[in-house]
Amino acid sequence: MYNRGSRILIATLLAAPPLLGQTTAELRARADSLAREWRQANALADLQDTLRHLARRSGQDTISVGALIILANSSPLPLQEAAAQAWPVIERLYGPAAQAIAEHPIVIQAVDPDTAVDRPPVGEGLQVPWNLSIGDLTRLLQSRVDFGPVDPGLREWLGGSPLLGSDPAPRRAQVYVQLVTAPSIAVRRCFLGAVDACRDALSLSDAPDLLTRWYDPAERRALAMQMFHLRPGANQTRVLSCKSGNDSACLDLLASSPPGTIARPLDYGARFTLVEQALHMGGRDAFLRLLDAKPRDVEDRLAAVAGVGVDSLIAHWLGEIRAARPVPADLPPWGTWVALGWMGVFAAFGLGSSRWRVS
Amino acid sequence: MFGVILYSQWKWSRLIIGLGTVAGFGLPILSVQSAARTGDQPLQAGDLLQTIQSWGALYPVLAAALAVLVAIATWAPDHRGRHVHALSLPLPRWRYALLRFGAGLVLLAPPILAVLIGAGLATALAAIPAGLQGYPVALAARFALAVGVGYAVFFAISAGTTRTASAILLVIGALIVVQVVARVANVDLDLVTRLQILFVNWPGPLAIFTGRWMLIDV
Numbered sequence: 001m002y003n004r005g006s007r008i009l010i011a012t013l014l015a016a017p018p019l020l021g022q023t024t025a026e027l028r029a030r031a032d033s034l035a036r037e038w039r040q041a042n043a044l045a046d047l048q049d050t051l052r053h054l055a056r057r058s059g060q061d062t063i064s065v066g067a068l069i070i071l072a073n074s075s076p077l078p079l080q081e082a083a084a085q086a087w088p089v090i091e092r093l094y095g096p097a098a099q100a101i102a103e104h105p106i107v108i109q110a111v112d113p114d115t116a117v118d119r120p121p122v123g124e125g126l127q128v129p130w131n132l133s134i135g136d137l138t139r140l141l142q143s144r145v146d147f148g149p150v151d152p153g154l155r156e157w158l159g160g161s162p163l164l165g166s167d168p169a170p171r172r173a174q175v176y177v178q179l180v181t182a183p184s185i186a187v188r189r190c191f192l193g194a195v196d197a198c199r200d201a202l203s204l205s206d207a208p209d210l211l212t213r214w215y216d217p218a219e220r221r222a223l224a225m226q227m228f229h230l231r232p233g234a235n236q237t238r239v240l241s242c243k244s245g246n247d248s249a250c251l252d253l254l255a256s257s258p259p260g261t262i263a264r265p266l267d268y269g270a271r272f273t274l275v276e277q278a279l280h281m282g283g284r285d286a287f288l289r290l291l292d293a294k295p296r297d298v299e300d301r302l303a304a305v306a307g308v309g310v311d312s313l314i315a316h317w318l319g320e321i322r323a324a325r326p327v328p329a330d331l332p333p334w335g336t337w338v339a340l341g342w343m344g345v346f347a348a349f350g351l352g353s354s355r356w357r358v359s
Numbered sequence: 360m361f362g363v364i365l366y367s368q369w370k371w372s373r374l375i376i377g378l379g380t381v382a383g384f385g386l387p388i389l390s391v392q393s394a395a396r397t398g399d400q401p402l403q404a405g406d407l408l409q410t411i412q413s414w415g416a417l418y419p420v421l422a423a424a425l426a427v428l429v430a431i432a433t434w435a436p437d438h439r440g441r442h443v444h445a446l447s448l449p450l451p452r453w454r455y456a457l458l459r460f461g462a463g464l465v466l467l468a469p470p471i472l473a474v475l476i477g478a479g480l481a482t483a484l485a486a487i488p489a490g491l492q493g494y495p496v497a498l499a500a501r502f503a504l505a506v507g508v509g510y511a512v513f514f515a516i517s518a519g520t521t522r523t524a525s526a527i528l529l530v531i532g533a534l535i536v537v538q539v540v541a542r543v544a545n546v547d548l549d550l551v552t553r554l555q556i557l558f559v560n561w562p563g564p565l566a567i568f569t570g571r572w573m574l575i576d577v
Contacts, residue, residue: 177577336504
């Protein structure tokens with residue numbers, strides 16, 4: 001039945017000694033050894049990085065005004081003057097928390113704006129053309145201050161770090177327009193003064209039925225159609241059902257979309273104005289409380305920053321936003337006089353000639 | 360004297376004024392027709408603003424059309440009659456032209472009033488969402504200024520001599536030629552854009568025509 005070759009193979013397999021697996025202790029020893037090697041390699045890489053950074057920074061100037069520290073290569077960039085203008089603003093905006101930026105110097109790499117030579121690779125600092133004006137450079141420095149790590153929940157909710165601008169009026173005006181025009185029942189109710197709706201619209205609430213609180217059935221249908229109408233995929237039936245007015249089909253569709261893809265009623269700008277409001281109400285130490293490392297909900301954090309309850313904070317915020325209604329007319333205040341002036345000028349041209357047109 | 364000139368101009372331009380008045384009255388009402396549906400589904404605020412903005416482009420067009428046509432109608436019969444009537448009057452030219460200019464402005468009042476009344480009626484009838492407001496007076500005032508500036512520009516052009524008109528045309532032609540030559544020679548010279556900025560941006564003479572013409576806004 002078996003040929004000769006097969007018999008030899010079976011005999012060899014039966015005669016072979018059993019293989020000995022490694023013991024747990026041996027395995028642990030090898031893993032520890034690998035971990036040691038890995039740690040050593042990392043330490044060497046860190047050392048190499050540090051040496052490289054030191055080598056790069058050895059030729060750098062250090063500009064220091066207050067807690068604002070700038071490391072930059074030698075260039076005609078007016079960093080000292082810009083820092084002198086930026087620091088008082090930073091100190092006024094952030095209060096005592098501004099001292100924290102000393103631990104995170106701004107690294108600037110001034111580059112020649114006109115040269116055709118390739119610029120050094122980005123990575124070591126911010127590349128700035130050295131002919132930048134003092135005003136622009138001051139604004140740049142104000143926008144680049146680094147307070148170190150921020151609470152991840154706050155960062156995610158805000159879409160970035162809470163860096164303040166000097167004039168909140170334009171941002172509030174933009175939020176006013178959003179409050180008036182956003183296709184969301186929550187936003188409309190918020191504008192009319194419903195604080196709970198504002199909390200929903202600002203994504204402060206983590207209620208499970210947020211979708212139905214953000215949008216009414218017509219808005220949900222519009223949103224679902226916007227998201228799925230062109231690419232229904234496997235949802236063809238639900239898309240048709242939603243289109244014909246079946247709200248549960250629309251809800252199913254929206255619920256099936258990947259997390260974070262459904263448009264939120266108010267954007268990050270609106271949330272940022274709420275943070276600004278909390279900081280404004282919270283006094284000089286407010287930013288310190290905002291940066292507090294203790295993990296907590298955004299809602300609680302903002303209440304702690306403002307020093308009042310969230311409802312009260314939102315009510316104040318809404319008042320400020322309503323007061324920031326943008327001026328709608330495109331005509332500048334002096335536009336009427338300019339137009340009347342041009343009318344007079346052209347009328348004078350018409351009256352001025354002493355001749356009659358005869359052909 | 361003014362009454363006679365006004366009457367003669369009215370005869371020449373009544374069709375333009377009549378049509379302009381109807382258009383001026385109808386435009387704001389049509390622009391808010393969607394919002395005026397107070398039934399089950401009025402437009403959302405964002406959609407309403409878009410609709411109003413789209414219709415708003417027609418206000419400067421109407422203003423310019425009225426200005427051009429009335430300015431031409433003001434001088435056309437004089438040009439055709441080789442100014443015999445004007446020369447037979449015991450008036451200096453500037454005074455005669457001033458009477459003509461004034462009569463044209465008076466005749467342009469009905470379309471402006473029509474825009475004011477139409478806009479007022481439209482905002483009163485429309486279901487305006489919370490947070491938005493109607494601006495009928497501001498819109499009508501802007502329309503009046505645009506009509507006035509446009510009329511003055513074209514009145515001056517129509518009142519000028521053929522030589523003046525030729526000179527203006529020559530200057531425009533020369534600018535175009537220079538621009539084309541500069542482009543061919545690869546010279547960094549953008550006269551057209553500069554002139555556009557000069558005329559169309561504030562405080563340029565045509566800036567009143569530009570921007571958003573919103574009957575309803577935030």
